[in-house]
Amino acid sequence: MESIDIGKYRGIVVLTGAGVSAASGIRTFRGKDGLWNDATIARLSDIGTFRTEPLEVWKFWSAARAISAAAGPNAAHRALAALEKRLRPDQRLTLITQNVDGLHRRAGSANVIEYHGSVHRSRCSNGRCGLESFADSAVYETEVPACPLCGSPLRPDIVFFGEMIPPDLERAARAALDACDLFIAAGTSGTVHPANGFVRHARDAGARTVLVNLEELEDGSPQFMEIHRGKAEELLPLLLGASGQEGRPPTSPRRP
Ligand SMILES: [Zn+2]
The missing domain is CATH 3.40.50.1220 (TPP-binding domain)
Structure with missing residues (x-):
């Protein structure tokens, strides 16, 4: 070539x-042998799911964050x-x-x-909040993190489906x-x-x-x-x- x-x-x-x-190795957690199937990934990547099940969404994106951090x-x-x-x-x-x-x-x-967006950043889910997007390596598996300024749920700074x-x-x-x-x-x-x-x-x-x-x-x-x-x-x-x-x-x- x-x-x-x-x-x-x-x-x-x-x-x-x-x-x-x-x-x-970023895709190794996907597919039929992966930890999640494509339908689950799609569901956990949807803004509608974040609104109703934010902890489930955070568990998935925390894992994706850890997988990305471990990859090179x-x-x-x-x-x-x-x-x-x-x-x-x-x-x-x-x-x-x-x-x-x-x-x-x-x-x-x-x-x-x-x-x-980036899985390594988080931001406030309240569009009117003044909190800037920030670098975040934390893993949230038991509790949805709250914005230090307004108390709204924090979210991964990625573009969800539907956004x-x-x-x-x-x-x-x-x-x-x-x-x-x-x-x-x-x-x-x-x-x-x-x-x-x-x-x-x-x-x-x-x-x-x-x-x-x-x-x-x-x-x-x-x-x-x-x-x-x-x-x-x-x-x-x-x-x-x-x-x-x-x-x-x-x-x-x-x-x-
Ligand atoms: Zn906020």
């Missing part, structure tokens, strides 16, 4: 989904972090992730839009796509939201569009100019021209 000549692009947007974290970034995360570090000053990488596991930041990526993407994140994603000349979606189906809308937006902006995903597309995805089937942790380091391995000597900065 030929790597992408990154030096040709200025506005690089990468969207990552669950497939990027699969090699970190893999070669896909590292390749994206390394890419950001070797860009010229006139180039910009915006990493938009649907993953809530925080692994891109832990790998060293700085310009990350956590589109669906809107926070407007500031949506704006930041749209702005990056407006200025995009290279769009890569990795570890996510190209045909479902938000990837399908993002790739169309990127195409409208004149970008080269690339999909990296393990699963075959049923009906193809005409908005993607290139589709690479395979594991993100294997293909991204190749495509981005980085080994993604720890301990690799730093690459010298590219000259225009």
